[in-house]
Amino acid sequence: MTSVLILGAAGMVGRKLTEQLVRSKRLRGAEISKLSLVDVFAPTAPADSPCPVETQAVDFSRTGVAERLIQSRPDVIFHLAAIVSGEAEADYDKGYTINLDGTRELFEAIRNAGDGYCPRVVFTSSIAVFGAPFPDPIPDDFHLTPLTSYGTQKAIGEMLLSDLTRRGMMDGIGIRLPTIVVRPGKPNKAASGFFSGIIREPLNGQEALLPVTEDVMHWMASPRAAVNFLIHAAEIEGEAIGTRRNLTMPGLAVTVGEQLETLRRIGGEARMKLVRREPDQTIAGIVAGWPRRFDAARAKNLGFVADESFDAIVRAYIEDEGIPV
């Protein structure tokens, strides 16, 4: 039996991970005995769960909360909780409190459990731990020089995870997620939002703004791929990973031009014309500092699998969200 705790369960990836665990019923070769879903807003319990589900709205960074969350000694902890990039940059204290102090509270609670408790902890890091200038492709042993507070906080989380795992205090794996495309739901104001928007809005019959040129390339993965990464990270043998416990996930290096071509192919000419070019120097500047393409050889060798193609990413979005095309 495998018991599972998900921190950040109400977010997009958390919800899709929950759905997948409910569907598969198993993790690490055993039936899932319990699902604990935690977020600052109460996560929705899946209706069709084969096992008991517990939901909690709580701030895991507050003193004593992490101890309570791990009281039942979950076998696998997915730590997806974070203040996102834009907000962590705008609100210094909030970003450090949740992304750094909160992560440390969780890791310390595990370390201090004191009864030989050593759960698999899957920590979602991000390609935001990297900062320009870059070689192309970026190799697995490229240094972390984040250019945002969010990237800094994720990089520090990676360091703590490695050290506690090396010391045998937990069994952590950090996975650096590519930008998730196509994100379902409403447009948001993230600088990276247009990578999803230029597909999502036209497929839903709405106009989308494109602030950059078509040659802009970015590192992407679908929500499905992200969920598969998380589950594989929960199941992989720790010894196979060695001491370097943080891995850049395989993605697809896709240009905006290729995205538009896919939209035309799958959605048709009329939908592609809903993308309106509106150059934005600020966004173009931000995007220029982001990584474009990784090698990701270590993760691939360890069995993490990228999306097949950008066409497959778009078809998965259409299928998962029930878009009439």
Place this chain on the structure above:
Amino acid sequence: MTSVLILGAAGMVGRKLTEQLVRSKRLRGAEISKLSLVDVFAPTAPADSPCPVETQAVDFSRTGVAERLIQSRPDVIFHLAAIVSGEAEADYDKGYTINLDGTRELFEAIRNAGDGYCPRVVFTSSIAVFGAPFPDPIPDDFHLTPLTSYGTQKAIGEMLLSDLTRRGMMDGIGIRLPTIVVRPGKPNKAASGFFSGIIREPLNGQEALLPVTEDVMHWMASPRAAVNFLIHAAEIEGEAIGTRRNLTMPGLAVTVGEQLETLRRIGGEARMKLVRREPDQTIAGIVAGWPRRFDAARAKNLGFVADESFDAIVRAYIEDEGIPV
């Protein structure tokens, strides 16, 4: 006028830095107006200081202490205070409390000063932020995968320094010091101690144990070079460094065989015979995980200068410590 605060002033490097500042009387193109020397044990005030010297024995990691230490708004802060590698590994809490929390308290105190205060902060990091396996030489853009808690804490300090500097909250530079050889004073139990011991003890007429084979190579710098790195880091233009504020210092890649040859050349055959080979598999194993040789191109281009040769390192030790040879 330049006012200076040194945290960790009672350590070997702190004392030599203090002596050099007292000798030169100037820093950053101006007279030194005040020297504040802080450590857990009261640092000794230099007798011949041309400016007021204040010494304090205080634990800078305790809440509120850092605020008090920067109350007089020193222009340059040398942050050398740390629990060393062996102790940080043996005492998890002590290492994280001083090396991580203490560093953060200092940086936060600077950030919260709130009156446009933005001092140059020189943070001593270490080549312990790197962990095997390595390419040879190790390039400047190689990732940080520390294999000790000390290395982890230093790497996190680097990340925080970068982020606060990027945000304009302080003006930080992190310098990764090579192993300092020849350390004056008594032998200690550090695994790296023999790199100094096999020179120091024979020059003082005493036997030294050599636990590894002569082909072992390591990255070394003299105490003089370390002090020069610190002063150059205090004086260099921030803009020349760019956003990557942490630099691997140039050292010498020296083998144990080359060390012994230098000892024979400078100290004579009889002194070299005081080195007794006593293979120690544990120490050999630890040393095998350490970096051997760096490129250090960025630091060299920024004007940081390595020792000329291992002969020069040994001659400087003899001169500085007044050893009769």
